[in-house]
Amino acid sequence: MGDLAEGFVVPWNDTRVALPRHLYVHVPLCRSKCAYCDFYSEVDTGAPEHAAIVGHTVELLRGWLTPQVRWSPLETLYIGGGTPTVLGPHLVGLVRALTDVIPLASDAEVTIEANPESFSPKLAAALAAEGVTRASVGVQSLDDDALVRLGRCHDSAAARSAIRAAADAGLAVSVDLICGIPGVSAEAWERSLRGVVEAGATHVSVYPLTVEPNTPLARAIAIGEASMPDEDATVDSMNAAARILGSLGFGRYEVANYAMPGRRSRHNIAYWTGKPYMAVGGGAHGMVDGEQAHALGLAPDDRTDVGRIRFAYASHLLPGDQLQPLSSIETMTVAEAAREDAMLGMRMTDGISDALAEGANVIEALESLVTDGLVEHTDGRWRPTERGWLFGNEVFSRIWGVVE
Ligand code: SF4
Structure with missing residues (x-):
């Protein structure tokens, strides 16, 4: 794995600007598209594409290393998507290649998002050996009928197996669940909550089902083939999650997130506490402070009141596209950045x-x-x-x- 940056020292006369110590990497591939999803991802076409995506992603990261900046060891690395685990063994290579460019701090949190249909004990063990410390498993529900209606390409047995595979490999396991799915009873919702914890989850994120425009779910609702989520039932499900997870030893630390002691997501806390973070990959979003923005050439030269800059990569980014094709750069004043910190906090x-x-x-x-x-x-x-x-x-x- 990439060298752990023990004893990292910055020379006293180094005037380059330090890059953020948090990095988000987006892998824009999925085995298939879920009915409710409007995140950017392409349907995976197989192994030949995987090595190219790894190489391209690493080139994007290298592209940020201009003479005006220096890296510091990463405190957190989060590889999300999409479904990073569709890369299979190439995901292990991606972790290695990224951490060869910017090493990890010795206590870094390294998370990969995993989906049950593309996660195995062998891959979990290989990732753990490469320095990954945490898996965020996209389960969504342990109700098989609901999984079909959501267009997920795995069943509840595969979801339980994926959680166990990650836990057995020594990874901290986070699980995403969706509440308010029409047709899922309060008892079935409770079985999902208890089931993921029994399988080994120590962190649970609970999101309400939202109907995004132009998704298969929205079209199915429009023609009467699916129901709209019921707002009262969704609120009841969120309250049940707080009660049941609380009784299982989980503490709520964010509106949608629950963790056992010591298992909060350091990467996500960085988002909510205004810490700058780099990002690479199609559709990825990053945020840098004013000094970093100027050093990276993202801030307008004539602006002195830049509090932070949020940037996003273009979607539809695959090998062959130009490097650093940012689709949006949003400049915030110092006052706006402070207000955003208050809102996120x-x-x-x-x-x-x-x-x-x-x-x-x-x-x-x-x-x-x-x-x-x-x-x-x-x-x-x-x-x-x-x-x-x-x-x-x-x-x-x-x-x-x-x-x-
Ligand atoms: S696996 Fe995740 S990113 Fe991929 S289509 Fe489903 S919800 Fe969207």
Whole structure:
């Protein structure tokens, strides 16, 4: 595996700007497309494409290493998708190649997203040997009928096997579940929650089923072949998840995320706490601070008030495309970046500090949310209430909508 960067030292006279210590890599391939999905991914065409994607992804990463910047060992690396595990053994090669370009810190968290149909004990063990520490398994449900309706290409037995394979390889296992699927009873939802934990999950993400435009699910609903998710049932499912996972020793630490002690996602916490992160791969999103943006040539030369820049790669990115084809670059002022930190921080149970709230100029918005029972203010921190979790969009939009 790539050398672990023990004893990494920056020379005192090195004036280059340090790159973010978090890296997201997008693998835009899936075995097939799920009925509800509007993420960018292409249907996998097999092994010849895999090596090319690995090479291209690594070239994209090298493309960021201009003379004006220096890397520091990565604290977190997250390879998502899409379905990274469709790369099979080439996924192991991707981890190695990426960490040859930018080494890992000795205690780095390295996550790969895995789907049951393309994950095996052998692949799990090979990834663990390469330095991967965590698998995020796309299970969505342990109800076989629901899996068919969602267009998933695996059944519940394969999902349980994938979780066990990851756990047996020594990986921390996160599982994604979808709540509010029409036709899934409260009992079946509880079986999914308990089932993934019994199989070895120590982190669970619970997302409501959303109907995105132009998906097979949206078309099926339009012609009466599928039902719209019921909002009340979805809320009941989210409340049941909090109760059942809580009884199994999981703590909620973000609006949709639950973890056993010591199993929170460090990579995702970086997103929610305003830490810059690099990204490579078709459709991937990254965020750098103002200094990094200038060093990377992403910030307009005449702008001095750049707080952060969010960038996204073009979709439909496969080998042969030009390097660094960013499809969007969004510039935020220092004040906007602070406000975004406040908004993102309110996704977490820890909430935000008085200092952050004051710096972001959102005290007035927070006080109105307290009045409405959506936020509480104790011990110098602002936190969402139970009701605030359910009306998250109201909380986020009022914080973001503050006019200076
Ligand atoms: S596996 Fe994930 S990314 Fe791929 S189509 Fe299904 S939901 Fe979308």
